[in-house]
Structure formats: C-alpha cells, structure tokens
Amino acid sequence: MVAFLDISVVAVGAFLAMCMFSTLYGKSNPLYALAEESYIGFATGLTIVWNVLYIWQTGIVNMMNGDWVLILSVILGIMILFRIHPKYGYVARLPIALVVGAQLGLSLRTIIFTGFIQQISSVIAPLFTGSAQTLLYNWTIAICVIFMLTFFFYTVEMEGALGMSARFGEYLLYMAFGASFAMTFMGRLSMFVGFMQSYTIPDWKTPYLLGSMILVLALIVWMDKTGLREKLTPEE
Amino acid sequence: MADILKNRQLQLVVLVLSFLLVFVPYFIDIPQLDAASSELVVITSIVTAFTVALAVVSQYQRGMHYIVKRSKGWPFKAYMLISIALMLVFALFGRDSGPYEWVMLSIINPLSSVNYSILAFYMSSTAARAFRARNTKALLLLLVGFIVILYQAPLTGAMFPGINPIGVYFGATFVTAVGSMFLISVTVGAIVFGVRVLLGKEPSVLGSGGRE
Amino acid sequence: MVQEAESKMAKSNGGILKWMAEYDRRYVYLVLFLVVIIPLLRPIGMAVSVSPDTQQYYNVLNTVKPGDKVFFTLNTEYSGFNELHSGIVASLRVLVEHQAKICFAVGHVEATIIPDLIIKEVKSEMDANGYQYGRDYVILGYVMPNEPAVAGMAMDFHAIVTQDSLGRSIQGTFLDDVHTWQDWDFISDFSTGLSTTYLQNHFALRGTTMIVNCIGVSVPSEKPYLNSGLIKGLLQSMKGGAELEYLIGHPGVGLTSMDAFTFGHYMLIVFIIIGNIGYLGYVRKTQTEARGG
Numbered sequence: 001m002v003a004f005l006d007i008s009v010v011a012v013g014a015f016l017a018m019c020m021f022s023t024l025y026g027k028s029n030p031l032y033a034l035a036e037e038s039y040i041g042f043a044t045g046l047t048i049v050w051n052v053l054y055i056w057q058t059g060i061v062n063m064m065n066g067d068w069v070l071i072l073s074v075i076l077g078i079m080i081l082f083r084i085h086p087k088y089g090y091v092a093r094l095p096i097a098l099v100v101g102a103q104l105g106l107s108l109r110t111i112i113f114t115g116f117i118q119q120i121s122s123v124i125a126p127l128f129t130g131s132a133q134t135l136l137y138n139w140t141i142a143i144c145v146i147f148m149l150t151f152f153f154y155t156v157e158m159e160g161a162l163g164m165s166a167r168f169g170e171y172l173l174y175m176a177f178g179a180s181f182a183m184t185f186m187g188r189l190s191m192f193v194g195f196m197q198s199y200t201i202p203d204w205k206t207p208y209l210l211g212s213m214i215l216v217l218a219l220i221v222w223m224d225k226t227g228l229r230e231k232l233t234p235e236e
Numbered sequence: 237m238a239d240i241l242k243n244r245q246l247q248l249v250v251l252v253l254s255f256l257l258v259f260v261p262y263f264i265d266i267p268q269l270d271a272a273s274s275e276l277v278v279i280t281s282i283v284t285a286f287t288v289a290l291a292v293v294s295q296y297q298r299g300m301h302y303i304v305k306r307s308k309g310w311p312f313k314a315y316m317l318i319s320i321a322l323m324l325v326f327a328l329f330g331r332d333s334g335p336y337e338w339v340m341l342s343i344i345n346p347l348s349s350v351n352y353s354i355l356a357f358y359m360s361s362t363a364a365r366a367f368r369a370r371n372t373k374a375l376l377l378l379l380v381g382f383i384v385i386l387y388q389a390p391l392t393g394a395m396f397p398g399i400n401p402i403g404v405y406f407g408a409t410f411v412t413a414v415g416s417m418f419l420i421s422v423t424v425g426a427i428v429f430g431v432r433v434l435l436g437k438e439p440s441v442l443g444s445g446g447r448e
Numbered sequence: 449m450v451q452e453a454e455s456k457m458a459k460s461n462g463g464i465l466k467w468m469a470e471y472d473r474r475y476v477y478l479v480l481f482l483v484v485i486i487p488l489l490r491p492i493g494m495a496v497s498v499s500p501d502t503q504q505y506y507n508v509l510n511t512v513k514p515g516d517k518v519f520f521t522l523n524t525e526y527s528g529f530n531e532l533h534s535g536i537v538a539s540l541r542v543l544v545e546h547q548a549k550i551c552f553a554v555g556h557v558e559a560t561i562i563p564d565l566i567i568k569e570v571k572s573e574m575d576a577n578g579y580q581y582g583r584d585y586v587i588l589g590y591v592m593p594n595e596p597a598v599a600g601m602a603m604d605f606h607a608i609v610t611q612d613s614l615g616r617s618i619q620g621t622f623l624d625d626v627h628t629w630q631d632w633d634f635i636s637d638f639s640t641g642l643s644t645t646y647l648q649n650h651f652a653l654r655g656t657t658m659i660v661n662c663i664g665v666s667v668p669s670e671k672p673y674l675n676s677g678l679i680k681g682l683l684q685s686m687k688g689g690a691e692l693e694y695l696i697g698h699p700g701v702g703l704t705s706m707d708a709f710t711f712g713h714y715m716l717i718v719f720i721i722i723g724n725i726g727y728l729g730y731v732r733k734t735q736t737e738a739r740g741g
Binding site: 017033046048062069095108184191192195234 | 238241242246247248250251252253254255256257258259262263275276277278279280281282283284285286287288289290291292293294295302307308309310312313315316317318319320321322323324327331338339340341342343344345346347348349350351352353354355356357359360363372373374376377378379380381382384385388405406407408409410411412413414416417419420421422423424426427430433434441442
C-alpha cells in the first residue's frame, strides 16, 4: 500500500514536469509559466537556505568557538551587499578587491600546472614509449593538439606551412566536434531517460506519469483552440 | 571615509596583497603565512556566499516590477515571490522531513530534471535538421558523430564488436585532444587576464566605471 | 539565386523527399518520447560491453582498503543525478564492500537530498558491514559553494566544516582525524562540472587519488585530466554507470535503462539519415536546378 504522501509527490511532480515539457508544443503557454515560476521561486528559496546555513556553520559557529578574526567575513559580506545600492555602491569595492585577489591567487597557483604544464607534458612526453596501440593514441593526440592550436593563431598571417597546418587543424576540429556532439547527446538523453525511469519505477508511478502527459496535452490543445492560451500566457 | 572606500589605488593594493597572501605560501613554506593564508581563504569563502543575496534581490526587483505595473501574467510573479518565502518558512520546520522535503521531491527535483533533459529534444531536432553533408567538413563531422553515436549504443558493441575499437579511438584521441587544446588556450588566457587584473589594467573587474 | 531556389522549393510539390527535408520537429519530439518510454515500460534486456575507461575506473575503485577515508562528493544538480544515479550507487556499493569510511559532501543545493536517497538503496550492504553514523560515515551538507571553500577544506578542514547536514557537530566522528588534504585517502567525485575542477586543483594536484563520474557533456573537458594523470579514473555518464553495475554483478537502474538509451541513439541516427536523404534528394537538387545545372 503506497502512502498518500508518496502518491502526492509523484502526482504533483509528474504534472509539473509535463507542464515544463509543454514548451515542446511550440507555443508559449501558462502551464509552462507555472512550472517555470515554481522552479525559480522554490530553487531560489533553497539557495538562500543553504547559503545562510553555510555562513552560519563556517562563520558564526567558528566565531563562537574563538576564531574572532572571522567577524571580518561578516562585515565584508554586508559591505559587498551595497553593490546594488544606487548611491553607496562604492562600499562594495574593497571586499570585491579582497575576494577577487584571493580567488585569483587560488586559481592561478594551480591552473598553471593542471591546465598548462601537465597538459603539454601529457601530450608531448609519451610519444616514444608503450605498446603499438598506446603509440597510435598518443601520436594522434599530439598531432591533433598541435594542428588544432595553429587554427586559433590570430596574430599572424595564415599562409604557407602555417596556413596548411591551420586548414588541417580545422578538419581535425570538425571530427572532434562530431565526437563531442555524440557525447553531449548521450549526456542529455541519459538525463531524460533517468527522469522517465524515476517515474516508471516502481510500476505504481506509471499511471500518474501517463495521466499527466495526457492531461497537460489536452489542456494545451484546448487552451489553444479556445484562445485562452494567448490570454493567460504571461508576457516575457 | 567615502574617499577611502572610493580610492582606486587602495583597491588595487588590497587586491595584490590578498593575491600574494594566497599565492606565495603555496610555494614557500612559512607557518605564520600559512595560517594567515588559510584564514583569508575561509573569509573569502564566507564573503562569496553572501553574494547570493545580490541574485535574490535582483529576482525580487524583477518580480515586483511586473506586479506593480500589473503586467500580463503578474500573478505568476507574485506566486514566484511567495514560493521563495514559503521555502524559507518550510526550512524552519526541518530539512530532513515535512514540507521542505515534500517541496524538494515533488517540485524542485522533477523540474530540475526536466530543465536539462529537455535539451535532449532540442539537440535531436537540431541534429536531424542541421547535420547535413553540405561539404567535406560537415561530412567529416557527420561521419565521426555517426560512428561514436553507434558505439555509444550498447547493443551495437555487443552485435558488432568491430565498432568498439573505432569508437574508443575517437573518444580517447580526438575528444581528448580538443579538450586539451581548449584547456591550454583557456589557461593561457586566464593567466594573461589575471596578470592584467593585478596590474590594474582591468578596472571593470573591480566594479569601476560605474555610477559612483 | 538562393531566393529563387527557396521560392521554387516552397511552390513545388516535392513529395516524400520534400517532407524528409522539411518535416515538423514535433515529430522528432514525439518519437523520442515513445522510444524512451516504451522500453522502460516493456524492458528487453540488452547486452552491454565494458569500455576501457570503465574498467580503469573500477580497477582504481578496487584499490580502496578497509578504513580508508573517502571523500564522496556530489557536485551535481538533481538533473545530473538522474544520469549519474547508477554510477553513484554502484561506486558506493564497492566502497561499502571495502569498508571504507565515507564522508558525503555536496556542491549544489539541489544535491542535499541525494545522500539520503542513495544510502537507502545500499542500506542492506551498510548494515551487513556494520556501518554506524559518525564512526563509519558522515553526511555533510552543502559545504562546497565556491573555490575558496574547497581550497579551505584542503588547507584546514575543520575551519570550513564544523557541523553535518542536520546541524550536529562533527566532533567525535571519524573526521576528527581529517585536517588537510593529506588525511584523505581517496576522492570519489560525481559531477556535472561544478566543483570538480576545484577538487582536482586543490586535492588531486597535491596527490590525493581522485576518480570522477561525470555527465556526457563534461566528458570532453574531463578527458584531458585523465590523460594527464590528474584523475585516475573516469566513468562516463549513464552508460559508464551501467557498465559498472555489470562489472560488480549488481544490476540496477543503469542496466535497466540501456534499452531506452540504445533506442534513443538509434532514433537520432534514423532522423539524421532521413534529413540527409531529404537534403541530397530534394534541397540540393532544387538548388542545382535553380542554378540551371
């Protein structure tokens, strides 16, 4: 026997999800607006809850445990909120400078290695060691990276050998984009399959899903035919 | 006080000092600097968490604009603002059960799921309409995409094992190469941009050039 | 000339080829709905083959020893959870079977509910291995909102994390022995591309073993890190999760979804072929005729 709470979760969830899918009908409609505003509203509330909790747990609790330097974080945090004030927006500049400087330090000290040195060494270094398959893979990667990079040289004239290299790199890029597209489609399809699976397993959920699909489609078509769709759809 | 807060040079000094306090201890081991650096990082993480309020205020202002002007569909904006408040109230009753959990499971989770999975439809229709063999480059894109899509479907690999090495090859080489290429380019760009910010050549980052 | 070709196309009755070049995209939407929902309602049970990347991921996961401290990070919105569900649960099963100490942490507000959902699925294995909250596993809440938070955890864990997701102090849990990145033995990250880069930069770069299960969209951007050795294993999307379920011998949502997954891919191929037949047979022909060729 399924609890009423579980049924309500599935019924409401399926209905709102189908309302969001109603945009596929091709015309904006009030059901999509309902789903959209529901998500924006509740998700914004959720974000506020967890960020306040983070500030409490990391800032206030630590301050109460003796780390009084963290009072600076609360003062600077309040100062940064003045960013939106039309007259006192300048109050936010110093905390922004502090945050930008610290974030820059955090990212620059690591991306030099992870995004540059390690990438170059992993492309160039293993070109003469390993099995035949490993060598094939490594040489393909090295050739692709070098020729693809030349395609993006914008500061010199693309002529002669450089021009040929850039054209070859362009063809390699198209091949890579074909493979990347396939992976991107796999990702999005997986999200859709996973979503549908969550509403078909276990079996008792399926009637609510199918019912919502039919109900929302019927509502959209009816609203479109009677002119209510135009009347009730909010302006963008 | 206002003059101090508006001073561009002071901003730049604060930026460079906070950068150095985080950057230097990573490479040079000085215990006092390590402790100060760690403290600064914690302060930065908390201050960054405050910035979410800016997005919330912007959302509130946008919604109120519709409601005050009684634009078409203003009840939807009112509903949005009420739902923000409701979520804050529900969180007070506990985050592991009750109305908070109900809203998570029945509203936020399904809508978040649809938000991104709807792209599968748009990608399918776009691919069906745009993946045309118009020229050699498009043909190459189409062929490689075709092979990788076939490889990704598990049944193909089970029925025609010969496609597996080809699909793995394209995924392990071309995809890796293009990812490496973009990563190297973006990293170089980020380093150059970071140096420009430290030298004060990017005033827009610090919010300069505004109304004040 | 192009306008002439277009007006000619609009006026002509090109028959089936014209339809193939210009069909309403809502047919694609309808067919995609059907090819996904029908196999889910009437499963067939297709075979899967294991890719080298999944095998590598599994091999690295199997190196976890009893008592190892594992940082189990969920950097995904709920939509990503639908895709990574199979990989998350299968990985957790392996870690529980290896009796690792697991710290669940979340990098997105929508993922705060996921630890409870996945623990319910592996409850029997956790009970069989004597798992106790606090001693063997802890659920932190949203503790990775930004890069400074992740970097702070690598430098001084207890400066960032003081309480679990329900507001209880983490003192007295196994996290008492965790202070910096050096105290973690393993990171198992599940990502839509959020805090993964931060974890890679501040933990993996310093030497913590890290594996990633990412969505299909993020695979091109994670592959370079796998190639450079920064991450030791990469599980790709729902397909990787299904392959992992197959490897551990515990079928779940991943394997049951492979029918719909397969038909979705074949549907795309069919529509691309239809579009190209229409393009070559109608559009190109009309353009050539308009040019007088």
